[in-house]
Amino acid sequence: MKINTSVLHLCTFLLAFSATTYAQNHNSEKPVQTAIVEQNLDENSLFDQTLQKIKKEVDAEIARGIDVPIPKDLAGGYTHERHKKNYATAQNAGDLYRIEKDEKYAIYIKEMLLQYAEMFPELPLHPEERSYARGKLFWQSLNDSNWLVAMSQAYGSIYDYLDKEERNQLEKDLFLPYADFLSLENPKFFNRIHNHSTWGNAAVGMIGLVMDNEGLVNRALYGIKNTNISEDARDDDGGRILKPGQKAGFLANLEEAFSPSGYYTEGPYYQRYAMYPFIMFAKALEDKRPDIKIFEHKDGVLIKAVNALLNLTDADGDFFPLNDAQKGMSIYNQSIVIAVDAAYYYGDRSPGLLSVAQKQGRVTLDEAGKAVAEAIRSGEIQDFEKSSMNLSDGPLGNNGGITILRQGKPGNNYSLVYKYTSQGDSHGHYDKLSFSFYNEGEEIIQDYGFARFVNIEPKNGGGYLKENTTWAKQSIAHNTIVQNETSHFEGDFDTGSNYNPELYFSDFAPDDIKIVSAIDTNAYTGTKMHRTMVMLENELFQNPVILDIFRLEGEKENQYDLPFYYQGQIINTNFEINTPEQLQKLGKENGYQHLWVESSGKAAESNTKFTWSNNRKFYTLTQVLDKNDEVILARIGATDPEFNLRRDPVYISRKQGVKDALFVSVLEPHGSYDPVTELGKNSFSQVNEVQVIKNTTAYTVVEITGYDEQQILFLLSNKEVSRDKKHQLTINNEEFSWVGPYIVINK
Amino acid sequence: MKINTSVLHLCTFLLAFSATTYAQNHNSEKPVQTAIVEQNLDENSLFDQTLQKIKKEVDAEIARGIDVPIPKDLAGGYTHERHKKNYATAQNAGDLYRIEKDEKYAIYIKEMLLQYAEMFPELPLHPEERSYARGKLFWQSLNDSNWLVAMSQAYGSIYDYLDKEERNQLEKDLFLPYADFLSLENPKFFNRIHNHSTWGNAAVGMIGLVMDNEGLVNRALYGIKNTNISEDARDDDGGRILKPGQKAGFLANLEEAFSPSGYYTEGPYYQRYAMYPFIMFAKALEDKRPDIKIFEHKDGVLIKAVNALLNLTDADGDFFPLNDAQKGMSIYNQSIVIAVDAAYYYGDRSPGLLSVAQKQGRVTLDEAGKAVAEAIRSGEIQDFEKSSMNLSDGPLGNNGGITILRQGKPGNNYSLVYKYTSQGDSHGHYDKLSFSFYNEGEEIIQDYGFARFVNIEPKNGGGYLKENTTWAKQSIAHNTIVQNETSHFEGDFDTGSNYNPELYFSDFAPDDIKIVSAIDTNAYTGTKMHRTMVMLENELFQNPVILDIFRLEGEKENQYDLPFYYQGQIINTNFEINTPEQLQKLGKENGYQHLWVESSGKAAESNTKFTWSNNRKFYTLTQVLDKNDEVILARIGATDPEFNLRRDPVYISRKQGVKDALFVSVLEPHGSYDPVTELGKNSFSQVNEVQVIKNTTAYTVVEITGYDEQQILFLLSNKEVSRDKKHQLTINNEEFSWVGPYIVINK
Incomplete structure (x- = not known):
């Protein structure tokens, strides 16, 4: 309860600082890197906390001494990890030098850089040959770009400290040839629309600044003009290097990779990775080349991208694992710290970002981080509100997108992520119209993510596993329709890259209804897929339910599988479970070879019900199926000789020998269980019956009956999406009329 | 930062209170139930926080109105849950009345009890017939006893408020016949050594007080003298009602169920359940019959039992799931709140208990809870330190026991639980010399627990599942040796109940070594099992490792299986994995029918290594196996038609056609992984080689070599356990001499 006088100092300081610093930096003609703080803030400031933490780390590294080994190892090995540690430490030491002006940090950076400058001229390509763009210090140019992005900042921090001769030596022997190596000598790496190139562009541009x-800066911004890259060239992941007529450079990447809404086509996991060079180079440009107005580029897309990324998270701040993605990657990653602080400082100072920064528990040691820390201390902080939204995909925002539906109350906040994006470049999965569903930070219906253990050396050196191709990218690994046991676009990347589904409509306006509908006509030639997902709050249910209407119109008879990758323990089913004496694989290829069939049999009469528990709560899937439809309970893990896959379960409903099909499902969270009090509440579903009242090319009508016989009708126009269009429909002599593509009626 | 004057009030109050209250209560001849607090403490007191919370709950129930329905339902059903809610609310209302003297609480209890008194005389047995001891309000007498324990307290709270006529009516129509029903009319239920009887005894005794x-009190304390219970009588779980020459009553249960160390033979899950009536009746006795000195009975075993129970938990406070047990049951259960507060108040006021109470976040609304809340507020709180310990089993402490080995540092605290107890009555599992291993609150090598979903109605009404018998109790479901695919004692309860393993020795004195060794000669006729487990801290390893030496001496050739139920994702193996095209069951019976074989093949040359990851950390099991030994990777879930079992994995090493066998295993926690930074550290084991240097009936010597060729020798005397005995041994011309049953030598 002691009141410290430093708080008073702080207040005075804050007032003086915030009014002047940004303006000063942005008005100077040719700014010099200067110290941004003359004294420490109090110990409750995130800035000071970060400073102390980083100082401890850097001081420990300085005490350990500099080591610049001859490159040899892959990720996880000594030389790889040492060079990574070197650039991270040098960058941090640079921040410390700017703030504290303690010469020891400048000396440390200088000596390290001189050792690199001594080694570099004679350095051959890294001995490991597995990359399409081998590096020098690392096995791939990507890591070398990471190095140069960080070292550019370290060098910038001590630029004024070095004498001219030292600078000449470093630039001639190290930085200039390094920048040329990453660009002119590696055009396949440098001249793409890809996160690799963004890193390369930022590296060359930042050292150029x-x-x-x-010359370097322009090369970074606009790419290399003439290259001889073959049109068939591919990267290590099978991604195309060139698209016809494609531009190159940092600005092109900014324009091409982000949609106008700020969605990054590879998905949030790689967006997180790409944000680092985007933001770092943008900050450097804003400082040295304010004429470019980089933060205003493409209608301020960089700031929008930060907002999009923060919305693509569950309640714990973990990114939704769309496309290739590692689960557990979150807003706590350093890239997002940098992105959030920059979005606050260079954007509109949105107070919601402050609560994200506070959760992150650290800030960047520069003007942006400073501004964030001060705003938090002065009480401007507000919650970062996530709500239902569409994020368009594609440079012009017309290549489909992602919709997030959200609803709930504290302790039961639901997010549904619906994916109707384009392919997503080489990291894309074949999962048109797929979805995943979360309650708070828990995956209820999961997206598998990728099959890879990043930086875990025993697992293929931390690289992509073959199961990423044979399993994780395949359609059956996702919560969407698979036709005839074949993946969308037959799993062909080039074909997939040509198409995307279209948003049919969405509506988030009503308090109790959040809805999205999208259509795909290309994943399977001759088949139209139309999926509508509704998050519906109603007095019939304890919690919002998901109404999932998946319509198929096929030209020929097909088999349609609709998987739900539920997470948890089966509690109850109303259909017969056939447990076999041996487990067989579900199929031979396209991912089916990875599933063991734990049970398969006919659907139940009327509705098929499936209840499971997850993290002390219950969930029931109620489906309208024909009695000839099949229900399969399966588990991942077959054809997995190295146990690379998680043994997760799936519920699959299957229709066979039909042209058109309709899967209507209600996903219902209910009840709770507490293993401490051992009280189980509402372990039974509250949905008494789901019926399809009508299903034509024009309309689909679904009726949900609760246990007290109350009913909800959902009426959907399958053809007319106009908001003004009036519809009239007679069902069982009852007349319904409404305006717009859908209506929900409480009976 | 506002300083509240109530804090000063509190301090004065605390000083006055703590010195007098306990003495007052304990010196009064025939104490009357009186209010224990005249005013609220400040809002930071756990007592006041609990009071406010309970008041809110009770007030809401009073507003809802009283309902005393005709009994009809099983657990989870309305009448069952309503009667439970009634007694819990009445008990709480009684506490509130004692504290606040608000008449509305007394009226509520009185009216509810009168409704019960009206219903009871005509009430038949509960219509559900599945219990060996059917109840009246509930389907089993056990729940009826829960009711009477709580209602005795409610009645006691308003005893002085009621007039004589009201008391007469309640006692004549309700309490006396109810107590007789639970005892005289249900001797099989009342006269056992079992948690059921403890509840019955407490119910009858507490209402008697x-x-x-x-008469009632004596019946409760000493049991019913003459009953006609058949010697073959069994309860619902197959447990024997009577043992020859067995005593009965509360004191006998106290003496028989607890070992002198406070371990309860059924295991911590049921100990937690039994603690409630033990403590509640003890508190009532201490109040009304201090002459019995109940808290000093059997050398203070009740207080010791609380200490034992708190030690039988992982870092999260979850009980180790020994025998039949639900995972997630923890110190946060209300029974443990009551037990901790009582152990503090009636015991030696150990300040470590205060930190447990603080974690629990609530206290009992009586003198005990008051004392705890005040001691916390006055800063007496200390950490509850858990260390390595033996807990003996059996009334005299000579029926084997449990040893917990603990070591580590914050973030990596390891607990190994080694079980060499007696059968554990009807809730016991067939798992002599089994173990489980934890890092903080994470199960690394798990014990399955029971196959039951308590109070989840769709799962067999929340009762025990048949898989509890066919799987959870079987030896193969545990981390111990299974001979010839048959469970210990051939899974026969009566045979198992006759024997227990013996502690060979244990030693927790050295800082870097915690060790326990036990021998069983009865689980398999003709086979001696001797398992020694060492938790070893050494500079060779990043963390303490477990050295596990399992020696078998058989009279005939056997197959020996040693399972390790690891939890997590396989990272690496050095033996060949054969992934089959179909999954087969591991066996036909004794639990083997529940395992799918995911891989089986020969052990590796020299050492067999198996690495997995769990919660961002790595673990490697290094085993010394012969090259003809087999390694099986299997998964639970076969022969499970209702999906009642968790799909958890197991690593099994198998020796076939041998009389004697030695399994030497090193279980090594190493490294870490962070999905946010994506940094993986030390994903490879630090154990270079494990060798058996010598293995005779007299000695076993194991050598562990680290990656820098440093070595550790572990020498064990298999026959001489004396601490003073001098041993001398020559191995490869090197002489070793030491005193006591073992030695660890750093080479």
Whole structure:
């Protein structure tokens, strides 16, 4: 309860600082890197906390001494990890030098850089040959770009400290040839629309800005003009290097990779990775080349991208694992710290970002981080509100997108993620119209993510596993329709890259209804897929339910499988479970070879019900199926000789020998269980019956009956999406009329 | 930062209170139930926080109105849950009345009890017939006893408020016949050594104390003298009702169920359940019959039992799931709140208990809870330190036991639980010399627990599932040796109940070594099992490792299986994995029918290594196996038509056609992984080689070599356990001499 006088100091300081710093930096003609803080803030400031933490780390590294080993190892090995540690430490030491002006940090950076400058001229390509763009310090140019992005900042921090001769030596022997190596000598790496190139562009551009080398900066911004890259060239992941007529460079990447809404086509996991060079180079440009107005580029897309990324998270701040993605990657990653602080400082100072920064528990050691820390201390903080939204995909925002439906109350906040994006480049999965569903931070219906253990060396050196191709990318690994046991676009990347589903409509306006509908006509030639997902709050249910209407119109008879990758323990089913004496694989290829069939049999009469528990709560899937339809309970893990896959379960409903099909499902969270009090509440579903009242090419009508016989009708126009269009429909002599593509009626 | 004057009030109050209250209560001849607090403490007191919370709950129930329905339902059903809610609310209302003297609480209890008194005389047995001891309000007498334990307290709270006529009516129509029903009419239920009887005894005794009915109290304390129970009588779980020459009553249960160390033979899950009536009746006795000195009975075993129970938990406070047990049951259960507060108040006021109470976040609304809340507020709180310990089993402490080995540092605290107890009555499992291993609150090598979903109605009404017998109790479901695919004692309860393993020795004195060794000669006729487990801290390893030496001496050739139920994702193996095209069951019976074989093949040359990851950390099991030994990777879930079992994995090493066998295993926690930074550290084991240097009936010597060729020798005397005995051994011309049953030598 002691009141410290430093708080008073702080207040005075804050007032003085916030009014002047940004303006000062942005008005100077040719700014010099200067110290941004003259004294410490109090210990409750995130800025000071970060500073102390980083100082401890850097001081420990300085005490350990510099080591610049000859490159040899892959990720996880000594030389790889040492060079990573070197650039991270040098970058941090640079921040400390800017703030504290303690010469020991400048000396540390200088000596390290001189050792690199001594090694670099004679350095051959890294001995490991597995990359399409091998590096020098690392096995791939990507890591070398990471190095140069960080070292550019370290160099910038001590630029004024070095004498001219030292600078000349470093630039001639190290930075200039390094920048040329990453660009002119690696055009396949440098000249793409891809996160690799963004890193390369940022590396070359940032060192160019410090060196005041306009050639490098322009090369970074606009790419290399003439290259001889073959049109068939591919990267290590099978991604195309070139698209016809494609531009290159940082600005092109900014324009091409982000949709106008700020969605990054590879998905949030790679967006997180790409944000680092985007933001770092943008900050450097804003500082040295304010004329470019980089944060205003494409209608301020960089700031929008931060907002999009923060919305693509569950309640714990973990990114939705769309496309190739590692689960557990979250807003706590350093890239997002940098992105959030920059979005606050260079954007509209949105107070919601402050609560994200506070959760992150650290800030960048520069003007942006400073501004964030001060705003938090002065009480401007507000919650970052996530709500239902569409995020368009594609450079022009017309290549489909992602919709997130959200509803709930504290302790039961639901998010549904619906994916109707384009392919997503080489990291894309074949999962048109797929979805995943969360309650708070728990996956209830999961997206598998990728099959890879990043930086875990025993697992293929931390690289992509073959099961990423044979399993994780395949359609059956996702919560969407698979026709005839074949993946969308027959799993062909080039075909997939040509198409995307279309948003049919969405509506988030009503308090109790959040709805999205999208259509795909290309994943399977001759088959139209139309999926509508409704998050519906109603007095019939304890919690919002998901009404999932998946309509198929096929030209020929097909088999349609609709998987739900539920997470948890089966509690109850109303259909017969056949447990076999041996487990067989579900199929031979396209991912089916990875599933063991734990049970398969006919659907139940009327509704098929499936209840499971997850994290002390219950969930029931009620489906309208024909009695000839099949229900399969399966588990991942077959054809997995190295146990690379998680043994997760799936519920699959299957229709066979039909052209058109309709899967209507209600996903219902209910009840709770507490293993401490051992009280189980409402372990039974509250949905008494779901019926399809009508299903034509024009309309689909679904009726849900609760246990007290109350009913909800959902009426959907399958053809007319106009908001003004009036519809009239007679069902069982009852007349319904409404305006717009859908209506929910409480009977 | 506002300083509240109530804090000063509190301090004065605390000083006055703590010195007098306990003495007052304990010196009064025939104490009357009185209010224990005249005013609220400040809002930071756990007592006041609990009071406010309970008041809110009770007030809501009072507003809802009283309902005393005709009994009809099983657990989860309306009448069952309503009667439970009634007694819990009445008990709480009684506490509130004692504290606040608000008449509305007394009226509520009185009216509810009168409704019960009206219904009871005509009430037949509960219509559900599945219990060996059917109840009246509930389907089993056990729940009826829960009711009477709580209602005795409610009645006691308003005893002085009621007039004589009201008391007469309640006692004549309700309490006396109810107590007789639970005892005289249900001797099989009342006269056992079992948690059921403890509840029955407490119910009858507690109402006896309130009614001042010495007959009831004596019946509760000493049991019913003459009953006609058949010697073959069994309860619903197959447990024997009578053992020859067995005593009965509360004191006998106290003496028989607890070992001198406070371990309860059924295991911590049921100990937690039994603690409630033990403590509640003890508190009532201490109040009304201090002459019995109940808290000093059997050398203070009740207080020791609380200490034992708190030690039988992982870092999260979850009980180790020994024998029949639901995972997730923890110190946060209300029974443990009551037990901790009582152990503090009636025991030696150990300040470590205060930190447990603080974690629990609530206290009992009586003198005990008051004392705890005040001691916390006055800063007496200390950490509850858990260390390595033996807990003996059996009334005299000579029926084997449990040893917990603990070591580690914050973030990596390891607990190994080694079980060499007696059968554990009807809730016991067939798992002599089994173990489980935890890092903090994470199960690394798990014990399955029971196959039951308590109070989840769709799962067999929340009762025990048949898989509890066919799987959970079987030896193969545990981390111990299974001979010839048959469970210990051939799974026969009566045979198992006759024997227990013996502790060979244990030693927790050295800082870097915690060790326990036990021998069983009865689980398999003709086979001696001797398992020694060492938790070893050494500079060779990043963390303490477990050295597990399992020696078998058989009279004939056997197959020996040693399972390790690891939890997590396989990272790496050095033996060949054969992934089959179909999954087969591991066996036909004794639990083997529940395992799918995911891989089986020969052990590796020299050492067999198996690495997995769990919660961002790595673990490697290094085993010394012969090259003809088999390694099986299997998964639970076969022969499970209702999906009642968890799909958890197991690693099994198998030796076939041998009389004697030695399994030497090193279980090594290493490294870490962070999905946010994506940094993986030390994903490879640090154990270079494990070798058996010598293995005779007299000695077993194991050598562990680290990656820098440093070595550790572990020498064990298999026959001489004396601490003073001098041993001398020559191995490869090197002489070793030491005193006591073992030695660890750093080479």
